[in-house]
Amino acid sequence: MKKLLLTLTALCLCSVLAMGAKKTKVKEHQNPFMTEYTTKYKIPPFQDITYADYVPAVKAGIEQHNQEINAIIVRRDRPDFDNTILALDNSGQLLTKVCYVYYALSESDGTPEMEKISAEIRPLITAHSDEVSMNAELFKKVKEVYDNQKLFNLTRPQQRLLEKTYKSFVRNGALLNDADKATLKQINQEIAAAQMQFNLNLLNENNKTEVVVDNAAELAGLPESTVAEAASQAESRGKAGKWVFTVHAPSRLAVLTYADSRSLRERMYKAYMSIGSKDNEYNNSANINKIINLRVRKANLLGYDTYADMMMDKVMSKTVENAENLLYQIWKPAVAKAKEEIADMQAYINRHGGDFKLAAWDYYYYAEKVKKERFNISEDEVRPYFQLDNVVKGLFAEAGKLYGITFTPMPKAPKYNPEVNVYDVKDAAGKHVAVFMTDYFPRATKRQGAWMSEMQSAYNYNGEDIRPIVFNVGNFTKPTKQLPSLLTIDEVETAFHEFGHGLHGMLTRAQFRGIAGTNIDRDAVELPSQFNEHWKFEPELLKIYARHYKTGEVIPDEMVKKLEASSRFNMGFRTTELCGAALLDIEWHKMNFAKDIDVEKFEKSVARRLGMPEEIQFRYRSPYFKHIFGSDEYAAGYYTYLWAEVLSADAASLFEEKGMYDQESAQSFLHNILEAGDSEDAMTLFKQFRGREPQVDALLRDRGLK
Numbered sequence: 233m234k235k236l237l238l239t240l241t242a243l244c245l246c247s248v249l250a251m252g253a254k255k256t257k258v259k260e261h262q263n264p265f266m267t268e269y270t271t272k273y274k275i276p277p278f279q280d281i282t283y284a285d286y287v288p289a290v291k292a293g294i295e296q297h298n299q300e301i302n303a304i305i306v307r308r309d310r311p312d313f314d315n316t317i318l319a320l321d322n323s324g325q326l327l328t329k330v331c332y333v334y335y336a337l338s339e340s341d342g343t344p345e346m347e348k349i350s351a352e353i354r355p356l357i358t359a360h361s362d363e364v365s366m367n368a369e370l371f372k373k374v375k376e377v378y379d380n381q382k383l384f385n386l387t388r389p390q391q392r393l394l395e396k397t398y399k400s401f402v403r404n405g406a407l408l409n410d411a412d413k414a415t416l417k418q419i420n421q422e423i424a425a426a427q428m429q430f431n432l433n434l435l436n437e438n439n440k441t442e443v444v445v446d447n448a449a450e451l452a453g454l455p456e457s458t459v460a461e462a463a464s465q466a467e468s469r470g471k472a473g474k475w476v477f478t479v480h481a482p483s484r485l486a487v488l489t490y491a492d493s494r495s496l497r498e499r500m501y502k503a504y505m506s507i508g509s510k511d512n513e514y515n516n517s518a519n520i521n522k523i524i525n526l527r528v529r530k531a532n533l534l535g536y537d538t539y540a541d542m543m544m545d546k547v548m549s550k551t552v553e554n555a556e557n558l559l560y561q562i563w564k565p566a567v568a569k570a571k572e573e574i575a576d577m578q579a580y581i582n583r584h585g586g587d588f589k590l591a592a593w594d595y596y597y598y599a600e601k602v603k604k605e606r607f608n609i610s611e612d613e614v615r616p617y618f619q620l621d622n623v624v625k626g627l628f629a630e631a632g633k634l635y636g637i638t639f640t641p642m643p644k645a646p647k648y649n650p651e652v653n654v655y656d657v658k659d660a661a662g663k664h665v666a667v668f669m670t671d672y673f674p675r676a677t678k679r680q681g682a683w684m685s686e687m688q689s690a691y692n693y694n695g696e697d698i699r700p701i702v703f704n705v706g707n708f709t710k711p712t713k714q715l716p717s718l719l720t721i722d723e724v725e726t727a728f729h730e731f732g733h734g735l736h737g738m739l740t741r742a743q744f745r746g747i748a749g750t751n752i753d754r755d756a757v758e759l760p761s762q763f764n765e766h767w768k769f770e771p772e773l774l775k776i777y778a779r780h781y782k783t784g785e786v787i788p789d790e791m792v793k794k795l796e797a798s799s800r801f802n803m804g805f806r807t808t809e810l811c812g813a814a815l816l817d818i819e820w821h822k823m824n825f826a827k828d829i830d831v832e833k834f835e836k837s838v839a840r841r842l843g844m845p846e847e848i849q850f851r852y853r854s855p856y857f858k859h860i861f862g863s864d865e866y867a868a869g870y871y872t873y874l875w876a877e878v879l880s881a882d883a884a885s886l887f888e889e890k891g892m893y894d895q896e897s898a899q900s901f902l903h904n905i906l907e908a909g910d911s912e913d914a915m916t917l918f919k920q921f922r923g924r925e926p927q928v929d930a931l932l933r934d935r936g937l938k
């Protein structure tokens with residue numbers, strides 16, 4: 233009886249559900265990642281994606297990827313490019329698909345829900361990528377293709393992808409015996425631990441270091457907002473009635489630039505310089521030594537003399553010597569210029585009755601005074617000419633004139649936030665090239681800074697030409713009820729910079745995912761972006777985009793000239809501190825044996841050898857040089873900023889010679905740089921475009937050092 237009842241109830245329930253479904257047409261939620269996107273150009277259908285979709289899709293993606301890798305391993309036929317290297321490059325489609333959306337949104341829309349998902353997803357992905365990169369069976373197949381490549385008659389892009397794949401395994405220790413593999417793993421863990429401790433110390437020092445003022449007279453010259461912030465800092469630190477300045481950039485730079493009190497500036501300067509090297513628990517000397525020594529051991533284990541050798545081997549510069557040669561060509565004129573600037577400032581001090589020699593803590597303050605005297609131009613006069621919508625028109629016009637592409641708004645396209653704009657990018661013949669998205673305003677859920685990224689990379693998949701989805705994100709001045717978004721010069725430059733990365737991603741024609749778009753050497757990747765900045769003040773373009781938001785008047789030539797001149801101001805100092813830091817980084821990583829080093833003595837000896845003016849310090853002192861000790865990202869790679877700037881200035885100088893819209897040069901830049909990705913050696917590509925190796929002259933001219 234009871235059983236019957238249950239069956240009946242179950243039946244009834246079923247029919248009720250079925251009827252309900254018929255009546256209201258409730259659609260069952262399907263995980264959008266798991267089915268093919270049906271949207272135009274396969275833009276992710278953001279409105280259909282729920283937070284609950286990510287983790288299952290990542291797990292399914294990992295599972296699918298593992299199966300694909302296994303299929304490569306178990307093949308009986310001889311490994312070749314298609315069945316191994318290409319198969320690997322094409323594998324993991326589902327995982328990549330969900331990761332594109334996940335990474336994009338976790339940075340630009342990092343809601344608490346997204347953070348929760350991150351805590352689950354990140355470890356899964358790290359573990360998976362470790363597993364793939366250390367898969368010995370898989371490496372065996374890759375190595376067999378690599379060792380026998382002569383038999384396959386590979387094209388150049390195929391060779392490049394093969395080499396890149398092989399080398400990335402080797403760098404993870406694939407060629408080592410088991411004992412050495414274990415050692416490498418141990419070293420990697422110890423480096424990661426020391427870096428974490430380095431960053432933790434830095435965070436603590438940055439937050440705890442303070443400069444306290446209890447006499448209001450010492451605040452003279454400081455902007456009101458800085459003083460107000462210092463008062464509220466004091467209150468939150470139990471020092472109500474006083475003012476607390478911190479070493480965080482807004483507070484520190486305001487004090488160094490505007491405080492009339494020399495002693496306050498000196499206290500701030502010394503507080504900053506001592507970050508991570510005070511005699512306290514946050515001293516970073518031991519961590520620096522640990523990291524340097526472990527890196528030497530790692531390089532040795534992988535067959536390199538030094539860590540710098542190892543890092544340069546895989547990039548455009550190729551050798552430490554090449555990187556250093558380039559830096560020295562910049563260093564000398566930079567120091568000479570800095571000495572002129574120091575003399576100008578000293579003259580200003582003398583003229584205004586100062587009876588002292590300019591010290592390092594006076595640098596920002598007197599640079600600002602001299603700048604004001606020379607170019608009296610305020611940001612407020614300039615911004616009305618740079619309304620964001622117009623700047624975007626300028627970007628599109630520039631790309632149209634150079635590469636013949638057009639941007640058509642897609643108002644109905646899916647977007648993850650109403651502030652996002654989506655464009656259909658087409659070539660001169662009207663053929664679809666890419667989707668471009670912009671997301672320019674700050675939000676509480678968006679991280680700081682500006683960047684370019686992708687939701688889909690371009691490549692050829694089973695004969696199908698897949699076109700990319702590229703986006704630019706910024707944190708630009710937001711419109712208000714009274715004013716549209718009016719950009720600062722820095723923001724205009726950033727928009728041009730990120731759009732340059734965007735073009736690199738959009739216009740790529742490289743055949744394989746692993747070598748497409750911005751997937752290139754770390755010292756060449758900033759070439760297209762910095763190159764694109766050279767059009768921001770191009771007169772023809774300014775007429776199109778730099779128009780007063782109220783009157784429509786084009787920005788006056790005089791103002792542009794002043795802007796250009798003032799952008800070169802203080803470049804001796806800025807280049808010296810930057811180039812100095814790049815050289816210091818290389819010096820740290822040129823060591824070929826482990827030893828205990830006194831950090832301060834080491835820095836001083838490098839500065840002395842370089843002939844660094846005593847009024848200037850390295851842009852970052854080692855105990856807070858996070859780029860090189862906080863992670864591996866810029867280790868033995870801080871020079872890449874200047875390296876890429878040499879390339880971009882030199883590339884742009886061809887247009888300065890031949891005309892900013894010279895079609896032959898534009899087509900050459902398009903084919904050799906923007907379209908090529910990593911399908912050829914970066915130096916070869918540059919030489920094909922420029923007709924010779926890169927030279928520093930254009931950079932020196934742009935920075936006003938020559």
Ligand SMILES: [Zn+2]
Nearest residue numbers: 729733758761
């Ligand atoms: Zn960049």
